[in-house]
Amino acid sequence: MTINVHYKLTRMSVESDKGSYHQRVFMISPEKTHAEYLDTILAHHQHNANNLLQILIAAQDVHGYIHSDAIDHLSEQMALPRSKIEGVAGFYSFLHLQAAGDYRVLFSDNITDRMAGNIDLMKSLCSQLWVEPGKLSEDGLVCVGTTSCTGMCDQGPGMLVNNIAINHITAERINAIAELIRERVPLSAWPASFFAIEDNIRRRDILLNSQIQPGAALKAMLARGDNATLQEIKTSKLRGRGGAGFSTGMKWEFCRDAAGDAHYVVCNADEGEPGTFKDRVLLNGYADTVFEGMTLCARIIGAKQGFLYLRGEYRYLLPHLQAVLQKRRGQNLLGTSILGHEGFDFDIAIHLGAGAYICGEESALIESLEGKRGTPRNRPPFPVTHGYLNCPTVVNNVETFASTCLITTHGGAWYSGIGTETSCGSKILSVSGDCERPGLYEYPFGVTIAQVLADCGAQDTQAVQVSGPSGVCISADEFNRRIAFDDLATAGAFMIFNQTRDMFEVARNFVHFFAHESCGFCTPCRVGTQLLSNMMDKLADGNGSPYDFTEIEKLNVLLQSTSHCGLGHSACNPVLNTIEKFRPAYDKRLAHKDFIPAFDLDRALSQARQMTGRDDTGAHLESSHESK
Amino acid sequence: MNQNKTFTLDGKTIPYTEGQTIIQAAMAAGEYIPHLCFNPELKAHGSCKLCTVKANGRQTASCTQQPTPEMVVESDTQELNDERRALLQMLFVEGNHFCPSCEKSGDCQLQATAYVLKMMSPHYNQFYPDRPVDASHPEYLLDFNRCILCSLCVRASRDVDGKNVFALSGRGIKSHLIVNAKSGQLADTDFCDADKAAHVCPVGVILKKRVGFATPIGSRSFDELPISATPHPQGACPVCPRSDAATLPPHPKSRGA
Numbered sequence: 100m101t102i103n104v105h106y107k108l109t110r111m112s113v114e115s116d117k118g119s120y121h122q123r124v125f126m127i128s129p130e131k132t133h134a135e136y137l138d139t140i141l142a143h144h145q146h147n148a149n150n151l152l153q154i155l156i157a158a159q160d161v162h163g164y165i166h167s168d169a170i171d172h173l174s175e176q177m178a179l180p181r182s183k184i185e186g187v188a189g190f191y192s193f194l195h196l197q198a199a200g201d202y203r204v205l206f207s208d209n210i211t212d213r214m215a216g217n218i219d220l221m222k223s224l225c226s227q228l229w230v231e232p233g234k235l236s237e238d239g240l241v242c243v244g245t246t247s248c249t250g251m252c253d254q255g256p257g258m259l260v261n262n263i264a265i266n267h268i269t270a271e272r273i274n275a276i277a278e279l280i281r282e283r284v285p286l287s288a289w290p291a292s293f294f295a296i297e298d299n300i301r302r303r304d305i306l307l308n309s310q311i312q313p314g315a316a317l318k319a320m321l322a323r324g325d326n327a328t329l330q331e332i333k334t335s336k337l338r339g340r341g342g343a344g345f346s347t348g349m350k351w352e353f354c355r356d357a358a359g360d361a362h363y364v365v366c367n368a369d370e371g372e373p374g375t376f377k378d379r380v381l382l383n384g385y386a387d388t389v390f391e392g393m394t395l396c397a398r399i400i401g402a403k404q405g406f407l408y409l410r411g412e413y414r415y416l417l418p419h420l421q422a423v424l425q426k427r428r429g430q431n432l433l434g435t436s437i438l439g440h441e442g443f444d445f446d447i448a449i450h451l452g453a454g455a456y457i458c459g460e461e462s463a464l465i466e467s468l469e470g471k472r473g474t475p476r477n478r479p480p481f482p483v484t485h486g487y488l489n490c491p492t493v494v495n496n497v498e499t500f501a502s503t504c505l506i507t508t509h510g511g512a513w514y515s516g517i518g519t520e521t522s523c524g525s526k527i528l529s530v531s532g533d534c535e536r537p538g539l540y541e542y543p544f545g546v547t548i549a550q551v552l553a554d555c556g557a558q559d560t561q562a563v564q565v566s567g568p569s570g571v572c573i574s575a576d577e578f579n580r581r582i583a584f585d586d587l588a589t590a591g592a593f594m595i596f597n598q599t600r601d602m603f604e605v606a607r608n609f610v611h612f613f614a615h616e617s618c619g620f621c622t623p624c625r626v627g628t629q630l631l632s633n634m635m636d637k638l639a640d641g642n643g644s645p646y647d648f649t650e651i652e653k654l655n656v657l658l659q660s661t662s663h664c665g666l667g668h669s670a671c672n673p674v675l676n677t678i679e680k681f682r683p684a685y686d687k688r689l690a691h692k693d694f695i696p697a698f699d700l701d702r703a704l705s706q707a708r709q710m711t712g713r714d715d716t717g718a719h720l721e722s723s724h725e726s727k
Numbered sequence: 728m729n730q731n732k733t734f735t736l737d738g739k740t741i742p743y744t745e746g747q748t749i750i751q752a753a754m755a756a757g758e759y760i761p762h763l764c765f766n767p768e769l770k771a772h773g774s775c776k777l778c779t780v781k782a783n784g785r786q787t788a789s790c791t792q793q794p795t796p797e798m799v800v801e802s803d804t805q806e807l808n809d810e811r812r813a814l815l816q817m818l819f820v821e822g823n824h825f826c827p828s829c830e831k832s833g834d835c836q837l838q839a840t841a842y843v844l845k846m847m848s849p850h851y852n853q854f855y856p857d858r859p860v861d862a863s864h865p866e867y868l869l870d871f872n873r874c875i876l877c878s879l880c881v882r883a884s885r886d887v888d889g890k891n892v893f894a895l896s897g898r899g900i901k902s903h904l905i906v907n908a909k910s911g912q913l914a915d916t917d918f919c920d921a922d923k924a925a926h927v928c929p930v931g932v933i934l935k936k937r938v939g940f941a942t943p944i945g946s947r948s949f950d951e952l953p954i955s956a957t958p959h960p961q962g963a964c965p966v967c968p969r970s971d972a973a974t975l976p977p978h979p980k981s982r983g984a
């Protein structure tokens with residue numbers, strides 16, 4: 100509301116010579132004010148329903164939320180039902196249908212942020228601004244809350260202010276931010292140092308050491324021939340770096356051979372798995388290589404259009420990425436007749452996400468690219484045959500595309516000679532948590548956990564979470580295990596926990612993450628992740644019993660076998676893993692041998708006691724268990 | 728069409744035609760597979776997961792999975808029924824389902840399926856969500872407390888009525904049904920009794936006013952025969968509500984409208 104009024108007032112002052120205050124208020128109808136900025140946005144996106152999410156993100160930028168009148172205008176101009184627009188907006192956590200504050204502050208809430216004290220920092224900011232977490236301040240100025248991992252674990256604790264990342268948050272920085280917000284200093288006038296983001300590349304191998312000149316891989320492909328290049332990629336035994344590890348050469352070949360009106364290339368830069376941040380660094384320092392990999396793919400599968408799906412948290416990268424694309428167009432590495440080859444036409448558009456981890460799942464990502472709610476599709480059919488607009492589509496991870504450039508310039512045999520027999524080439528790890536030098540570490544596949552721990556200066560390590568919450572938790576007796584598809588497969592996250600850390604709290608944080616990010620489509624995951632969260636909270640409250648373990652195991656079986664997608668399948672992993680390996684962390688919380696309900700009669704009376712100001716024995720029930 | 732293709736369902740041979748899903752072929756053969764978000768007249772959704780079967784050893788939703796020749800499908804097994812019961816319990820605790828005071832009682836597929844699967848208690852802690860009802864429409868009441876997010880009304884309104892009266896919004900446990908009006912009220916949409924969407928809700932959300940107890944408790948759809956024992960003429964499921972009742976044989980126990 101406030102912002103809207105602001106907006107109207109500024110318009111009024113500009114036009115104040117044209118009428119009295121009251122006249123202006125009535126003459127500028129809300130529809131008109133919304134139409135003004137929306138029409139520009141709509142024109143930019145060709146009024147295309149496939150761009151609905153992009154249109155909503157742009158519309159929100161103007162007022163900080165999507166005004167109800169704005170939806171009227173979009174609905175009319177795009178010929179879309181209002182229910183559809185609200186349904187889409189309601190799915191993404193960065194989009195708001197109600198005023199959400201001139202300043203929207205979200206603290207990253209990954210376990211690494213927790214370990215770095217994010218909750219106390221958030222409390223401090225809230226008390227300085229006189230707001231409650233998650234609630235808009237009464238004057239509509241500010242809202243402070245938490246969000247899932249923002250991909251800055253090497254420089255946390257992190258936060259987003261109006262979707263722009265700020266890291267290395269300290270108590271001093273919080274004081275400064277509180278002051279800036281109170282003084283209503285626009286974000287653009289905040290100290291530039293707040294927005295500095297480091298790459299923290301600590302160990303380089305073939306990919307991070309490469310200095311492929313823009314166009315070199317394309318020239319190598321054109322010289323060698325498309326089929327021969329595809330053959331090199333198959334020879335390299337490159338497997339997807341986004342988690343599932345599917346053969347990249349085969350994916351491209353299936354897609355090329357699939358019939359369709361058009362073919363599409365999609366680069367998955369959603370990087371939502373907590374603890375993963377390597378794609379951020381690749382896009383910052385190696386954007387040319389990533390775009391060139393997409394262009395190689397386009398040539399091989401016959402695509403004219405590509406998309407980079409960039410998570411909303413990385414929005415600060417957008418100007419840089421647009422500039423690289425523009426430069427490549429100027430160099431004839433994108434556009435029509437690329438490098439003078441008649442018919443080699445390809446361009447790349449960047450689509451932003453808006454705070455939804457599930458949009459990293461490839462079919463949900465495609466739904467989101469089509470401007471819809473990010474719900475995973477029924478599979479089969481798979482994207483290679485029925486992807487974007489139901490056309491054959493390759494979806495690959497950022498690191499996968501970058502690797503194809505290396506293979507094209509150096510050859511598949513060279514690449515397959517690096518790493519292990521079944522896991523060829525290199526893998527970039529995003530190292531964070533308890534170590535001296537967090538950041539990016541690139542290794543040939545096959546490196547042991549112990550080696551990584553030694554290199555990053557980790558001491559007294561209790562556990563490592565490999566591949567994020569959906570991955571696996573490794574204890575000290577397993578540190579000789581290797582990063583490889585047939586041992587510890589990983590999308591890159593490597594979170595380190597020393598002996599002082601409570602592994603129960605680690606698992607609880609991950610379970611809350613899954614519950615927050617469940618798309619809600621299927622019953623087992625929508626309700627099951629919430630039940631699991633509640634159970635972990637119950638244990639944390641000291642109301643656990645071995646009975647709860649059996650319940651958690653039953654939930655796990657149910658989610659594994661009936662969930663619609665990978666999120667539900669892996670949602671119980673963190674708990675099962677830590678129960679198995681760090682049982683004492685749970686036993687501490689099992690005050691009871693028999694089942695205890697989550698509900699405590701005596702505690703339920705506490706509100707009544709507070710209201711009546713009583714605390715005598717008569718105001719207490721004999722509790723079924725001691726509340727602590 | 729090739730009629731000789733078959734698969735087996737719990738040992739029984741089931742014929743199917745190309746394009747049919749497992750549940751469609753099973754229904755055509757008079758076999759019951761528990762389901763909630765599937766209605767033969769609408770495009771399958773695959774979200775409630777009640778219809779989960781084991782097809783050649785792999786668990787999958789039978790309303791979206793097509794059979795392959797000689798596929799071995801298991802459905803009525805202890806393991807699967809235990810899982811279905813757990814899914815039902817999840818749906819019961821997620822919403823506010825007070826069957827004795829619900830006017831859909833006896834006609835409700837959630838309740839009837841829970842009886843068939845011998846669900847004796849909700850098992851999990853209730854969520855008791857706060858979901859206000861929408862009584863704005865002169866003819867219909869929306870009691871969101873009972874919504875199981877099956878999206879049948881969404882599909883019916885969009886694909887049959889061409890109206891988009893309903894849509895899903897929110898995410899995860901905060902997913903919820905919305906209607907196509909700026910006010911958020913059903914009265915401000917073009918919803919009407921003739922809509923397909925008015926007649927597909929498997930539970931007691933979309934309720935016609937003033938006829939709630941026209942059919943007394945005791946003579947409702949599932950009062951005499953369990954949901955699993957109702958025959959399946961013409962490959963359609965008679966227990967799934969439908970609006971074109973006039974063109975089809977009368978429902979075993981009319982639901983009042």
Ligand SMILES: Cc1cc2nc3c(=O)[nH]c(=O)nc-3n(C[C@H](O)[C@H](O)[C@H](O)COP(=O)(O)O)c2cc1C
Nearest residue numbers: 339340341367369370371459460461495496499665
């Ligand atoms: C819940 C979920 C989240 C995912 N998130 C990502 C992601 O952020 N980035 C990514 O590249 N792949 C992600 N994936 C994997 C993708 O579905 C897909 O397999 C991958 O993008 C394919 O690219 P690749 O073959 O190069 O790995 C996710 C999968 C699931 C089930």
Ligand code: SF4
Nearest residue numbers: 618620621624664667
């Ligand atoms: S498993 Fe979870 S995230 Fe995946 S479709 Fe089901 S509700 Fe959505």
Ligand code: SF4
Nearest residue numbers: 874875877878880928
């Ligand atoms: S109102 Fe009824 S039909 Fe619509 S989603 Fe909810 S339960 Fe399904």
Ligand code: FES
Nearest residue numbers: 773775776778790
């Ligand atoms: S009936 Fe198949 S998933 Fe709901």
